[in-house]
Each structure stands twice: as C-alpha cells, then as structure tokens.
Amino acid sequence: MTRPVIIGNCSGFYGDRIAAAREMVDGGPIDVLCGDYLAELTMLILAKAQAKDPAGGFAKTFLTQVEDVLGTCLERGIKIVANAGGLNAAGLADAIRAVATRLGLTVAVAHIEGDDLRGDLSAIRPEVVGEPVSANAYLGGWGIAQALAAGADVVVTGRVTDASLVVGPAAWWHGWGLEDWDRLAGAVAAGHVIECGPQATGGNYPFLDEITDLRYPGFPIAEVAADGSSVITKHPGTGGLVSVGTVTAQLLYEIAEPAYLGPDVTTHMDTAVLGQDAEHRVTISGVQGSPPPSTLKVALNDIGGFRNTMTFVITGLDIEAKAARCESLLFEVLGGKDRFGSVDVRLLRFDTPDAEENALATAHLKITVMDPDPQVVGRAFSGAAMELALAGYAGFHTTTPPTSESAYGVYRPAAVPRTALEQVVVLPDGSRHVVADPPTGPAPTPPTLTPADLPDGPTVRAPLGRVCGARSGDKGGNANVGLWARDDAGHAWLRAYLTVDRLRELLGPEAADLRIERYELPTLRAINVVVHRLLGDGVASTARPDPQAKGLGEYLRSRTVDVPAALLD
Structure with missing residues (x-):
C-alpha cells in the first residue's frame, strides 16, 4: 500500500x-x-x-x-x-x-x-x-x-x-x-x-x-x-x-x-x-x-511499605514559628522521628501579607511518614496529630480528618539482554510465533555542540516563559523538562543562557545537589533537561507535591530572568 x-x-x-x-x-x-x-x-x-x-x-x-x-x-x-x-x-x-x-x-x-x-x-x-x-x-x-x-x-x-x-x-x-x-x-x-x-x-x-x-x-x-x-x-x-x-x-x-x-x-x-x-x-x-x-528497558515495581500524611493549615502571622512548634509537638507525642522508616516535612507557603481573604493568608505544613510496619504509620500517627488540636499553635486545623495508612510502590529502572526473553505473538487461530529481533548496535554518542555566546544588547527582567515554552514529566525517579523557543533569535539566547548551572539556580534548593543533564535539539529550537532523582523512587513513593513533575516546566517558565529586550518586542 x-x-x-x-x-x-x-x-x-x-x-x-x-x-x-x-x-x-x-x-x-x-x-x-x-x-x-x-x-x-x-x-x-x-x-x-x-x-x-x-x-x-x-x-x-x-x-x-x-x-x-x-x-x-x-x-x-x-x-x-x-x-x-x-x-x-x-x-x-x-x-x-x-x-x-x-x-x-x-x-x-x-x-x-x-x-x-x-x-x-x-x-x-x-x-x-x-x-x-x-x-x-x-x-x-x-x-x-x-x-x-x-x-x-x-x-x-x-x-x-x-x-x-x-x-x-x-x-x-x-x-x-x-x-x-x-x-x-x-x-x-x-x-x-x-x-x-x-x-x-x-x-x-x-x-x-x-x-x-x-x-x-x-x-x-x-x-x-x-x-x-x-x-x-x-x-x-x-x-x-x-x-x-x-x-x-x-x-x-x-x-x-x-x-x-x-x-x-x-x-x-x-x-x-x-x-x-x-x-x-x-x-x-x-x-x-x-x-x-542489545538490551531492553525493564520497569520494576515493588511495594515499598506504608505511608500516611497529615497536612496542617497555618494562618496569618509567624508561619515558620508555628510550623516549627507543630512539628516539635507532634514528634514529642509520637516519641521521636526515629521510630519511622523515613519522615518528610514540607512547609508550603501560599500565604500573602495582609491578605484580602482568609484562604490567602494560609500555608500548609505537610508531614509524611513511611515505614514497613503499617501500624506505625496508621492511626497511631494521624491520631497523634489530632492531639494537637487544642494544644498546638493558634488557629490549628488540618485539611483532612485522621487517615489510615496506605501502601506505596517503589519504581526501579533496569535492563535485560534481548536474548533472555522471547516476544511471542499469539494469532487468532491460537498458534504461537516467536517475533524476530532486529540487529543491534552500540549506544550512540551525543553530538558535541559549540558553546553559545549570549547575544549583546540591553536586557529587562521578565519571566523565562515569555521566550520559551516547556513541557515536563517523570521518567521513574527523574524529572524531564523540554524547553523550546518559537523563533531562531529566542533559541540562540535560550541555548546560551540555560546552562546547567543556570538551570540549577532556577530550579531552586530541591535540585541543589542533584545531577542535571542538558541536551540540545537544534532542529526543534529546543533544550531537554533531566533532573536525576528529583522524584526519589518515582510517583508512587515520592512525597513531593508535584509527584510526576508535571508542573516543573511551568515553574521554570515563571522564574524571572534577564531577557534581551529585543526578544520581547
């Protein structure tokens, strides 16, 4: 055909x-x-x-x-x-x-x-x-x-x-x-x-x-x-x-x-x-x-253990002091953090000064505990959180009532030689046929590209997203962000400006110690970025608020940077 x-x-x-x-x-x-x-x-x-x-x-x-x-x-x-x-x-x-x-x-x-x-x-x-x-x-x-x-x-x-x-x-x-x-x-x-x-x-x-x-x-x-x-x-x-x-x-x-x-x-x-x-x-x-x-990618999923999360709402003044007080009291009631396999504490700041609405004056303290023993992170944990209702910080309340534990998974990437398995097609008549493998070759070496120089001219402070688009997602425990410019001038600036060091700075503290890989795709006017281990053991286990990194690209686009004025005209 x-x-x-x-x-x-x-x-x-x-x-x-x-x-x-x-x-x-x-x-x-x-x-x-x-x-x-x-x-x-x-x-x-x-x-x-x-x-x-x-x-x-x-x-x-x-x-x-x-x-x-x-x-x-x-x-x-x-x-x-x-x-x-x-x-x-x-x-x-x-x-x-x-x-x-x-x-x-x-x-x-x-x-x-x-x-x-x-x-x-x-x-x-x-x-x-x-x-x-x-x-x-x-x-x-x-x-x-x-x-x-x-x-x-x-x-x-x-x-x-x-x-x-x-x-x-x-x-x-x-x-x-x-x-x-x-x-x-x-x-x-x-x-x-x-x-x-x-x-x-x-x-x-x-x-x-x-x-x-x-x-x-x-x-x-x-x-x-x-x-x-x-x-x-x-x-x-x-x-x-x-x-x-x-x-x-x-x-x-x-x-x-x-x-x-x-x-x-x-x-x-x-x-x-x-x-x-x-x-x-x-x-x-x-x-x-x-x-x-010569190898095939393998996806492994394990049951990693059990987890539970309580989110405390903190309102108004002294957000950080109230969060510290809440965390201290909670683990005092629980007998310390050492009784859990792991503990993740995140203060999520949504509050604004002199907010016009109550909701705009709030922050969330999200505390997640994980352990192989479901009883350790079950009602024993969330029930202890409720013991702070009348003994904690001013304005105490939570986003949910006490919750039970839930199992979480751990994703692990691996590989297997093609020769270790057979792909079989089972036809409508029930007959079984082995599917032939194609010839294989060595992994290609990424091309070496000449470093780009930043264009001359005056700059203004503007969001990165005024120059480029982005789409992001997860690959196991890694976050992947693709960024592209809409014209050649934007691409020339983007590839010169977005170095690994600059990306690390824009991604903030959570990427400070992580390995970042950066690749160029000139025919698409694009750069692709891999942030290793940003998501820990993958979507099923991470306590990160954006567990699949779907919003990571838009976060990068929101960062204010020095943009050539000519690109914004």
Whole structure:
C-alpha cells in the first residue's frame, strides 16, 4: 500500500476520555484505532488488581471502548491496537472475544506475550533483590505488525513502548523490514507525538493565546507515509490546535537524551524537522534512525511499605514559628522521628501579607511518614496529630480528618539482554510465533555542540516563559523538562543562557545537589533537561507535591530572568 496509513489515538493513559474511541471512529476516516493505557504507575495499579483477582490485570476501560466501537470498526475495516493488556494480555483477548460474542460479532483477536519477567528475574541487571509485584520488559512493534499481517482485527499487548502502537501498524501497512532504520524512527517520532492523546492537540500547552478553539481538544491522528515521514492532525471540527508548537512540546516529552533508545530502533529526535503543512496539519520529516541497543528497558515495581500524611493549615502571622512548634509537638507525642522508616516535612507557603481573604493568608505544613510496619504509620500517627488540636499553635486545623495508612510502590529502572526473553505473538487461530529481533548496535554518542555566546544588547527582567515554552514529566525517579523557543533569535539566547548551572539556580534548593543533564535539539529550537532523582523512587513513593513533575516546566517558565529586550518586542 502506497498511501499513508491513518492511525488515530483514543487514549493517553488508563482513565482517559472514554468517549474518545467513538469520537475518533466517527470523526473521519482512519485505518487503525490505537490507545496507550500503560504508565509506570499503571503497572503497579494493575499488579494490585491482579493480586485481588488473577483473571484481572488489564485496563478494563478499554473493554468499554471496544464494546462501543467494535461493530463499526469491523464494518469499516478499522484495526484496533492497544497496550491495554497490561499484566494479562491473554485475559484481555478472551474478554474481547466474550464482548464480541455478546454483540453477535465475529472478531479475530491476537495478543503479544513475553514482556512479563516475573517468572525468571535472573537476567535483569542490576540484580533484582526480592520479588517485585511487576517486572516488565519494553517490547517493540514487530509482534503487532505480524499479528496484523495474519489478519487480526484487534491486537492487544502488555508492556510495549508507547510508540510501538504506531510503529507496528506502520511497518505492517508499508511492508518495512527490520533494518529500515529511518522509516522506523519516523514512525517512533509520530507515535511519541500521539501516544499522550490531546497533549499533541493543545492539551497542557503553555501558550494559551495560540489555541484557536478552546473546546476540549480532539484526539490526535498520525498519517504515516511509506518513507517514515508523517503528518500530525486531528479530525475536522474538533477542539484544540495542531501546530509546530504543540508537536514540538510532545516530541520533547519525557525523552531524556535526543538519541531515544527503543526496542526496534534508536530514534534521533534531534534530526526531526517540523513544518506547518496547513491548518492543524504538521509534518514530521528527516528523522534518522540507527540500530537499537542489545538490551531492553525493564520497569520494576515493588511495594515499598506504608505511608500516611497529615497536612496542617497555618494562618496569618509567624508561619515558620508555628510550623516549627507543630512539628516539635507532634514528634514529642509520637516519641521521636526515629521510630519511622523515613519522615518528610514540607512547609508550603501560599500565604500573602495582609491578605484580602482568609484562604490567602494560609500555608500548609505537610508531614509524611513511611515505614514497613503499617501500624506505625496508621492511626497511631494521624491520631497523634489530632492531639494537637487544642494544644498546638493558634488557629490549628488540618485539611483532612485522621487517615489510615496506605501502601506505596517503589519504581526501579533496569535492563535485560534481548536474548533472555522471547516476544511471542499469539494469532487468532491460537498458534504461537516467536517475533524476530532486529540487529543491534552500540549506544550512540551525543553530538558535541559549540558553546553559545549570549547575544549583546540591553536586557529587562521578565519571566523565562515569555521566550520559551516547556513541557515536563517523570521518567521513574527523574524529572524531564523540554524547553523550546518559537523563533531562531529566542533559541540562540535560550541555548546560551540555560546552562546547567543556570538551570540549577532556577530550579531552586530541591535540585541543589542533584545531577542535571542538558541536551540540545537544534532542529526543534529546543533544550531537554533531566533532573536525576528529583522524584526519589518515582510517583508512587515520592512525597513531593508535584509527584510526576508535571508542573516543573511551568515553574521554570515563571522564574524571572534577564531577557534581551529585543526578544520581547
């Protein structure tokens, strides 16, 4: 087939807009309906669900969407591809067949296996201690391609990379080979853009004035051509915006270094060239690829222990003194901090002097305790907090009543040799086939770029965000921030100004002792920043108020810096 394959996304996470599947199917022509349901935290959630019900472990909202659109997709020849299988892709495939039977439909369902490593952890490095509740390798798109080539109407997977949901259908449609590196890399770029749903179409976009239609954004579509180039768009008449800016933001999202390692190809994001083809149509071209590494990324989730949090509201005068008094009294009642595995104390200042409203005069003292023993951090902790109600600081109250403990998870990244596992596609007829691995190569070395000099001319104090956009998120315990300028002059200043030292200064005390990596992506007028360990052991365990660093980019944009006056004219 020579025309581009049209792939529409209907989910960016487990819990996303249920109606998106029907809207995507009815909104215009598509060849493939795909959906991403698996984040690092989701695997922990599904592991807990599977522990309660061994027949579970997959994203149940996907079944609701399938029931809604399956008949229409079969009638129009639209393939459905999703990673909603989580920890039980076979169980999800059976559930889809049951839905089809109930609807009186005949459907060919395939699924992918091989990512779940809980049966044998020996090859994972670093060596695994204990028994994680989930241990999944990130597989690629070739199993999906093989299933579609065998006639599957629906393909469900466990842990594949998010972009594989586009790579697999594109490789099947165009008949690509394992070593079509540039074509595969182009599909990875397109898949990375649409994997998070409306984040590519104006969602979470910093320049609100650019969004021409402020209704709920339409979900994104990737039209992937035979050469690997693509057009990112959305259905006519839907809300939001598809622009070079919205696509840039999503290309930078959680990629770490520009050489984006994947199971099928290493995608060099710093070679991507974007262009505004027409309204709500952005081209991605020029993406270069190279062989993937000999190892696969592995995500491990453990139950780390139990936690409890109490948040004390402090009002008006002497905020810091009241907070110190509260902390001192609380741990006096509890018998000291040493009885807990760990303690996190944060004074969150929202108060303003001479506030016009009561709420604007308040700060929050958030105290979190963690321990392997649930009784240590349960009602014994929150009950002690309430003993301060009449004996603590003036104006004492809390945001919640006493709470019970809850289990928290710990995320650990790891790797496994490809040779230690087999990716298997189970076709609709029940036959099992091993999916071939592509050739591999060494990890690429980042290019060396000449340091930039700050432009001459007068400067004024202004927020960083007047010059650049940002999008941020989490990669395990690391925070990832992509920043881009809207023109060449802004980019020249940005790459000269935002050194590692300057970034550390702008990020504030919490990043003072952390490792910061900075990468340049000139074709996108962008810089990507990785702040190691800002999130501790990941979203499920960190006590940081923004546990996935979603607001970190906007925080950076809010910082007042010396900006060349010419850039603000």
